[in-house]
Amino acid sequence: MTVHVLDVADLGQDGLTEVLRLAALPAEAFTGQLAGRGVALVFEKPSSRTRNSSELAVATMGGHPVSIRDDEVGIDRRETAEDVARTLASYHAVVCARVRHHETLERMATAIDGSGLAVPVVNLLSDRAHPCQALADLVTLDQCLGAETFGDRVVAYVGDANNVWRSLAVAAALVGLPTRVASPAGYGPSDEDIAAIAALGGVLEVTDDPAVAVRGADAVYTDVWTSMGQEDEAEARRQAFAGYSVDARLVSLASPDAVVLHCLPAHRGEEISAEVVDGPRSVVWRQAANRMTSMRGLLSWLVRPEGTRGPDGTVGS
Numbered sequence: 048m049t050v051h052v053l054d055v056a057d058l059g060q061d062g063l064t065e066v067l068r069l070a071a072l073p074a075e076a077f078t079g080q081l082a083g084r085g086v087a088l089v090f091e092k093p094s095s096r097t098r099n100s101s102e103l104a105v106a107t108m109g110g111h112p113v114s115i116r117d118d119e120v121g122i123d124r125r126e127t128a129e130d131v132a133r134t135l136a137s138y139h140a141v142v143c144a145r146v147r148h149h150e151t152l153e154r155m156a157t158a159i160d161g162s163g164l165a166v167p168v169v170n171l172l173s174d175r176a177h178p179c180q181a182l183a184d185l186v187t188l189d190q191c192l193g194a195e196t197f198g199d200r201v202v203a204y205v206g207d208a209n210n211v212w213r214s215l216a217v218a219a220a221l222v223g224l225p226t227r228v229a230s231p232a233g234y235g236p237s238d239e240d241i242a243a244i245a246a247l248g249g250v251l252e253v254t255d256d257p258a259v260a261v262r263g264a265d266a267v268y269t270d271v272w273t274s275m276g277q278e279d280e281a282e283a284r285r286q287a288f289a290g291y292s293v294d295a296r297l298v299s300l301a302s303p304d305a306v307v308l309h310c311l312p313a314h315r316g317e318e319i320s321a322e323v324v325d326g327p328r329s330v331v332w333r334q335a336a337n338r339m340t341s342m343r344g345l346l347s348w349l350v351r352p353e354g355t356r357g358p359d360g361t362v363g364s
Contacts, residue, residue, distance in 0.1 A: 051156040051168040052345065053149070054176040055218040056247070062348065063185075063221050067194075070186050070337070070344030074107050077343050080350060081110025087135040088114045088171070089144040091122060096311060097145055097171050097179065100338035104346060110140070122151060129158035136166040140350055145171035167349045174210060180310050181214035182341035184268070185222060187334040191306045192265055197224040203264035203301070204228045205257045205293055206318055207284075208236045211270045211310050216240070220249025227252040229260035231287045257291055264301045268308040269293045269318045285317070294320040298328060306330045 052058060058066060069076075086105045090098065098114055105112035122128050132155035135142045142159070146152055149170075156168040170178050185194075192200050202219060204212050208230050216236075219226045226244075228236060228251070236244075236253055244251045254260050261267055272288045273281045298307060307323055309331045315321040324331060 049160060049165045049167050050349065051152075052178055052349070053152050053156065053168065053170045053173075055178045055181050055214050055221065056243075057178075058221075058348075060221050063218065066182060066341070066344045066348045067185055067189065067222075068344070069347045070182065070341045071189075072344075074343070077108045077347055079109045080347055081105060081108040081140060083109075084140040084350070085111045085113055085138055086346070087139040087142045087144075088112055089120060089122075089131070089135070089142070089146075090114065090171070091117045091144070091146045091151075092172065094145055094171070096335055096338050100342050101143060101171065101179075104339050104342035108343060108346060113139070122146070128154045131155070132158045132168070133162050133164075136162065136164045139166065141167055141169060141346060143169040143171050146173050149173035149175035169345065169349070172210065176214045176217075177210045177310070178214050178218075179338065179342060179345065180211055181218040182345060183334055183337040184215055184308060184310075185218050185224075186337040186341050186344075187308065187330055188224070188266060188306075190333065190337075191330055194222065197222055200224060200265040201263065202226045202266045202268060203260040204268045205260060205291055205297070206230065206269045206288065207234050207272060207274075208240065209270060209274060212236075213240060215268065216244050216249065216251060217247065220244050220247035220251075223248075225250035225252075227254065227260040227264065229254050229257040229291070231255060231291065234284075234287060257293075257297055258300055261297055262300045264305055266306050266308060267293055267298055267301050270310055271312065271314055272318050288318070292316075292318060292320060293323055295322050295326075298323055308334050311335060 088101050102112040128151045136159045152170050159166050272284045307328045313324050
């Protein structure tokens with residue numbers, strides 16, 4: 048059965064572990080894995096890190112990335128999401144898409160399954176989830192903290208409990224990494240989010256106090272207060288998130304060896320101070336670089352022949 052990765056949970060615990068193992072391998076381990084094959088990269092929303100990391104991941108695996116802009120495909124304007132998906136699946140080994148609405152990805156995956164083509168769909172970002180970012184986050188946290196210590200660590204997320212937070216929390220739950228989240232009223236996790244993390248066995252603490260979330264944490268994470276498509280809410284969000292900036296004072300409450308993460312782009316002076324994002328505790332550029340290594344791991348896991356997988360879902364190097 049084709050595995051579509053619309054969120055991290057779609058990988059399952061074993062799949063996630065395997066993707067992270069593959070992501071740690073050197074580039075030469077992936078040589079030729081996509082030789083003679085294409086990967087579609089559809090962008091309804093603008094992209095910098097996602098496009099660059101995905102294109103280069105495909106290229107280093109010997110494949111041909113085809114990036115497609117919104118005005119070129121016009122999902123549900125020029126052509127339905129279903130027809131776009133079926134067309135691209137006729138050419139490509141993997142169909143990846145960065146979309147406005149998560150439902151679009153679900154429709155694409157269903158259409159491809161219905162066509163009988165064994166082509167996975169990968170979420171490059173939706174309003175609900177950002178699984179590729181979460182993979183890079185875990186790779187970075189492994190490098191900085193050591194995955195073997197995750198059970199004794201804490202990641203504090205300060206800000207909007209958005210798509211980035213949601214995928215991070217799901218990924219952390221799958222690897223046994225406790226998390227905390229601090230958000231102002233109306234911007235925190237939903238009851239459904241909390242239940243989903245609990246169902247995965249995750250340890251999650253929810254608060255409206257950034258100091259409570261950050262105190263003693265091993266990693267501090269934040270994201271923009273206003274995401275793409277929320278521009279008309281910008282002023283209201285700036286007011287609501289006043290006091291939620293990850294600055295030197297807040298970071299001083301974390302563990303002495305704590306690292307700071309941000310999925311970028313960063314708005315210095317809003318959700319994070321320049322002193323912190325450009326400071327010695329910041330690992331945001333390593334995190335950005337890991338977008339490519341984690342994408343290689345994910346693509347490798349998706350395109351390996353089923354016969355090369357072990358009984359636990361793992362594949363060789």
